[in-house]
Amino acid sequence: MIQINTNTACYSSTYINKSIIQSATIQKRDNFYCFPKHIHQNIEVYYFIEGFCKMDIAKETIVAEAGSLVMILPNTVHSFYLDSDVSCKFIHIHFEPSELNSLFIKENEIQIDILTLICSITNYYKLIPNEDIISLLYSILNEKNSTDLFSEIFCNLHLIEVLLYIVKRENITSFFLSPKSEITPRYVLFAFKYIQKNYAEKILISDIANHLNISSRYLSKLFNEATNLTVLQYLNIYRINQAINLMITTDNSLTDISLNVGLGDVQHFSKLFKNIIGINPRKYKKLLIKN
Template sequence: MNQIDLSMQTNNSTPINKKIILSANIQEKNNFYSFPKHIHQSIEIYYFIEGSCKMDIGKETVMSEAGNIIIILTNTVHSFYLDSNISCRFIHIHFDPYKLSSIFMDKEVFNIDLSSILSSINSYYKLVADENMISLLFLIIDEVNDSNQFSETLCTLHLTELLIYFMKKENISSLFSTSKSNGTSNYVFLAFEYIKQNYSEKILISDIANYLNISSRYLRKLFYEATNLTVLQYINIYRINKSIDLMATTDNSLTDISLSVGLGDIQHFSRLFKNIIGINPSKYKNMLIQH
């Protein structure tokens, strides 16, 4: 893999009209619906319009009722379930925090590092929505369902306004100021991309560091500051995410899935899966089949 010069990457921000919101819709569940524990790199927003549900988020059980917003941060194990047959209707949004953050990489123009601010929250945030937040959530849904050439841009702007309004409302605006440099952000973004492209193969921290033309020690420092995870923890979580996708979308055996996500040994895969998700992969796959 060729080394790269990060001095050439300082303007490597995401255009505002690129897809930041991965999915946004209104869903309705009932009759003791449940979705098993899972984990992902996106940030998830729920706004409950009617009814209620329970979520296991990390080690907590969180009750959500109509009018509540739940924001679930990246790399957080969580599940969703109803403990009655009463319907639960909610807005559900997934967005890529790293792409969103990269829009604001020019700190001479913006003094906001959204990823750093959001990652300061441990695993989730729960609040009562007000009229402004509800309006922005429905505007996002409207734009996602619109094919207009400005829809992606408006989605990003509405999402950004929602998050900034949330931070203002919850009095965490003091976190707007950040000491991280554009180069730091770029190194971490490019490390994400390297993992995305190479997760099915053996990855050493030195491989990523050599690709970025920095030391392994410096990479570890930057990566942990940006994600609150070690590089290895992130790689393992990424691979487990991919294995869950494969369980849900293919008939591949667990051995084949383990190999395809770069974990090789099925025993190592099973131990790692259980450590992260809380149950072994065979049980999880059976839950998906029954679901």
């Protein structure tokens, strides 16, 4: 495990007392409760105190039992339901990730945006937290319901601790910050940034590889090792996520949205959207309006 230098994990242009956590509550559900498939740009954290539930997350179904923590990432289709009359009690925290996108780890001259890294690898994380993290979650609850001047600050700092714990526990940085392969993370991180900057235009793997002066095949190998995705798969997921953002924040037609995210053919866009999200974009837009 790579040791993180605490002097290099910091805020940059984000007020430490800004309201980042939108809600933090203890909730209870029972009697075959069901919240249907939905999506949002926030990150949700669940810690299950009693009972269990099922969640459909993207194309996977998981069982979340007492003692487990589930973090669902932005733009991920998910649902929450009980398939029995047994009650389920849990801590539920909603927070706005964009306010923390200036939080970095730097090691071996490589700087990594923690949230971008977390959100690039998977749709959700499920783990068994230790007592320290459980204590932090309860502290967030207490501070969120307090009117003290420093409550928001403590909420944000506790949240950062929880995120860093997940980064450490899931060993996310082990590949990217490995001192034995400094060149590899540079290449993959460059690919992330290139896609994020140019996704609205036509992108070929060779475009990225040429900037790095390496072969497309070699870049594909490094990218797949780091993300378990091909460059094209990541590009498509990123484009669909941007399309969902436009569906949420604008009244643009699906044709315009398709063009704006680099998928000019609306039929191709619809097919790709359904393959990634599970339903076609027209039905999804209706779901957004309904929820």
